[in-house]
Amino acid sequence: MEKRNFYANEAVPLRIVIKNLSSQNQSFTIYERRDDTVPPYTTFQPVVYDMKGRECETIVPYRMENRYTADAVKDMDRRTIELRADEEFVYSMNLLDVYQLVPGNTFRVRSYFFPNFGEKNILYSDNELRFTIQADTLRPLKMDKSEKTNEITPSEITLLVLNAEKSKNWQRMLKYINLEEFINSYSNFIQSYSRAGRYEREEIRDKFKRYLCRDRADYLLNYEIISEDIEDNNRIAHVVVEVERFAPRITERYKYHYILEKNSNLWLIISMEASVMKGVKQ
Incomplete structure (x- = not known):
């Protein structure tokens, strides 16, 4: 995250960085549908908790149906990502696309990485991030006509x-x-x-x-x-x-x-x- 404080009407982007620390090429699979309008909650799964340690309310369709991810990906398209030694892959996701986060609260997020559901291998992020969504909304972009300034915005x-x-x-x-x-x-x-x-x-x-x-x-x-x-x-x-x-x-x-x-x-x-x-x- 580039910042930790967000307005109520603002996206909450999370960057997940996967780095190959080995000396050999490594690969993983991304599961998605071509007609999806938001990134899928499959290979990369950030989990958001409130400050009491409870997972926040998910809005991921298959999770709301109490289905396992391994079952949900069966009818999805697959693409393989291969990383050379020391190479990185960056994946971005808006947390508001996968969780119902109530403004005016502070949250914690940790990411989980599933390289291949057929191998049942799970990796999790080294760090846990804390962020706050303010109750206030983002100020609209406007300039007060009475304000006289030569500074370029x-x-x-x-x-x-x-x-x-x-x-x-x-x-x-x-x-x-x-x-x-x-x-x-x-x-x-x-x-x-x-x-x-x-x-x-x-x-x-x-x-x-x-x-x-x-x-x-x-x-x-x-x-x-x-x-x-x-x-x-x-x-x-x-x-x-x-x-x-x-x-x-x-x-x-x-x-x-x-x-x-x-x-x-x-x-x-x-x-x-x-x-x-x-x-x-x-």
């Missing part, structure tokens, strides 16, 4: 970056990104970057710049700010954007969660997490 910075990518104005796009922090959002760079020395890091940052500025087949089509939330310290901001990218058969929809940090009077993007949004936009 986090949402405006985010729109500048997305617009720069769409128009391929790479210099402008990089202007509003803190590369030293932003590189941590990309698993294909973070491992080599964290281990590199000073001069090697400069080379990796240059490579990262070229990666960000590449021509993508899934180019940007549309984007819309969903919410903006500035933390009480006025140093960290969260901006959520709905993004549409080109795909050969159907437009792909994503939810981008940007984190920005205030540097003097300018907000810079330091992190971004993308999750797939299924279903047709209304």
Whole structure:
């Protein structure tokens, strides 16, 4: 989790990281249905408890029917994920898609991983996270017309970056990104970057710049700010954007969660997490 406090009308995203710690290739199976609108509760199963240790009310259909997961996956599609040594796989899930969580409370979550239901092998997360859902709702994105300020808001910075990518104005796009922090959002760079020395890091940052500025087949089509939330310290901001990218058969929809940090009077993007949004936009 990138934060531990959420508003009542806000998603509660959980990132589950699977890493191959062995020296050999390892694989696992993901069970899902192609028409599912939310990630399935099969291979990855976070369990949420209240502060008294009781599991919260589930809204997973097969669990509500008192069916075992091994039985539920029998008619699901399967895809195999193979990881090389030290390679990671990141899976994101909104906890509100699997649990009925009452705002105004604090919860604990631990994740369970089922690599293959045929082998009855279960792994669980090393850590247990605690988070709170406030009774208050997320403040709507608006600017008081009476407020006179020359400061560019986090949402405006985010729109500048997305617009720069769409128009391929790479210099402008990089202007509003803190590369030293932003590189941590990309698993294909973070491992080599964290281990590199000073001069090697400069080379990796240059490579990262070229990666960000590449021509993508899934180019940007549309984007819309969903919410903006500035933390009480006025140093960290969260901006959520709905993004549409080109795909050969159907437009792909994503939810981008940007984190920005205030540097003097300018907000810079330091992190971004993308999750797939299924279903047709209304």
